[in-house]
Amino acid sequence: MSKKRVMCCGTFDYLHPGHLSFIAQAAALGDELYVVVARDANVQRIKGHLPDHCEDDRRASIARLPEVDDVRLGYPGQNLLRVVGDIAPHIIALGYDQGRPPGLTAAFPDCEIVVLQPHHPEKFKSSLYRAQSD
Numbered sequence: 001m002s003k004k005r006v007m008c009c010g011t012f013d014y015l016h017p018g019h020l021s022f023i024a025q026a027a028a029l030g031d032e033l034y035v036v037v038a039r040d041a042n043v044q045r046i047k048g049h050l051p052d053h054c055e056d057d058r059r060a061s062i063a064r065l066p067e068v069d070d071v072r073l074g075y076p077g078q079n080l081l082r083v084v085g086d087i088a089p090h091i092i093a094l095g096y097d098q099g100r101p102p103g104l105t106a107a108f109p110d111c112e113i114v115v116l117q118p119h120h121p122e123k124f125k126s127s128l129y130r131a132q133s134d
Helices: 017-027 040-047 055-063 082-087 126-133
Strands: 005-010 032-037 070-073 091-094 112-115
Touching: 005 017, 005 082, 017 032, 017 091, 032 055, 032 082, 055 070
Parallel strands: 005 032, 005 091, 032 070, 091 112
Antiparallel strands: none
């Protein structure tokens, strides 16, 4: 029997306890955890600002976590579903504040989508860390 692959995505700027909870919850859903770290240019396009930490540093931080089996940068550009096809996950774990990418369900109808629980979002959100660093 093949291992159950779980995939999650995020910016992961200022790796904090909320992110660690997100990763742990995602890892608990299957046998292998694949994490996709957003490209700097995609963060700029989607959030309207660059992350404070570059994509390579954010990827390296995630790679050090013991729950993570594979970490990679997403593709540049607007085809956010391309990396899903590469990984072919059984489950995609979304953060409580992440929207479902358009076309995800239609493109991957057999993939289960699970929305994870927040971890004290009033204290642990990258935007709060970002505001403190200004």
